[in-house]
Amino acid sequence: xxxxxxxxxxxxxxxxxxxxxxxxxxxxxxxxxxxxxxxxxxxxxxxxxxxxxxxxxxxxxxxxxxxxxxxxxxxxxxxxxxxxxxxxxxxxxxxxxxxxxxxxxxxxxxxxxxxxxxxxxxxxxxxxxxxxxxxxxxxxxxxxxxxxxxxxxxxxxxxxxxxxxxxxxxxxxxxxxxxxxxxxxxxxxxxxxxxxxxxxxxxxxxxxxxxxxxxxxxxxxxxxxxx
Numbered sequence: 230x231x232x233x234x235x236x237x238x239x240x241x242x243x244x245x246x247x248x249x250x251x252x253x254x255x256x257x258x259x260x261x262x263x264x265x266x267x268x269x270x271x272x273x274x275x276x277x278x279x280x281x282x283x284x285x286x287x288x289x290x291x292x293x294x295x296x297x298x299x300x301x302x303x304x305x306x307x308x309x310x311x312x313x314x315x316x317x318x319x320x321x322x323x324x325x326x327x328x329x330x331x332x333x334x335x336x337x338x339x340x341x342x343x344x345x346x347x348x349x350x351x352x353x354x355x356x357x358x359x360x361x362x363x364x365x366x367x368x369x370x371x372x373x374x375x376x377x378x379x380x381x382x383x384x385x386x387x388x389x390x391x392x393x394x395x396x397x398x399x400x401x402x403x404x405x406x407x408x409x410x411x412x413x414x415x416x417x418x419x420x421x422x423x424x425x426x427x428x429x430x431x432x433x434x435x436x437x438x439x440x441x442x443x444x445x446x447x448x449x450x451x452x453x454x455x456x
Contacts, residue, residue: 294342294343302372304376307378311381325347326430334361334370337408346441353445373406373413378398393428395427398424423450427446
């Protein structure tokens with residue numbers, strides 16, 4: 230069964246993921262599982278290059294890469310009401326990181342500039358994003374449909390230089406599509422369409438207002454994310 234989202238990622242316990250992220254240890258969650266599904270790293274109001282959540286916390290001087298998705302791909306982040314500017318900025322760029330993976334997949338480019346901009350160079354999240362894009366490209370798949378993210382939570386740590394951003398994703402309307410034939414692999418909704426995310430974001434020293442992904446943990450089949 231070819232499912233949307235990205236190609237398989239390892240299932241991890243959320244407690245373990247949180248401990249890894251907060252301690253700065255652990256990998257990027259990029260091990261393969263035995264599920265046959267294709268999809269990116271899941272989320273964002275993705276037809277725009279602007280911040281998916283609509284927050285304006287980032288400095289206007291930042292030269293951000295443009296991320297436009299085709300008309301048949303919609304990545305939606307439910308608005309997160311975060312009053313703290315650091316939390317809002319970290320959440321927005323965590324969404325941008327997820328969106329950048331989708332962008333790389335639809336562009337069929339494992340060297341796409343967007344994910345490189347929104348992740349720490351050659352760090353676990355950088356390698357995770359590249360791996361997810363490359364697997365889809367190598368398999369000849371892109372994505373189509375709508376993927377929705379909700380329940381955003383942010384915990385800022387380490388003197389506001391790091392933050393753990395978490396949310397759920399719903400891919401019940403998000404499917405893989407063969408690039409050559411444009412055949413869409415539609416599947417019946419199931420718990421495997423839901424995933425929980427935790428992304429460790431770090432504040433950029435050179436670009437005020439910019440946060441980059443350092444580590445990413447994704448758990449597929451997240452029952453708690455089912456509505």
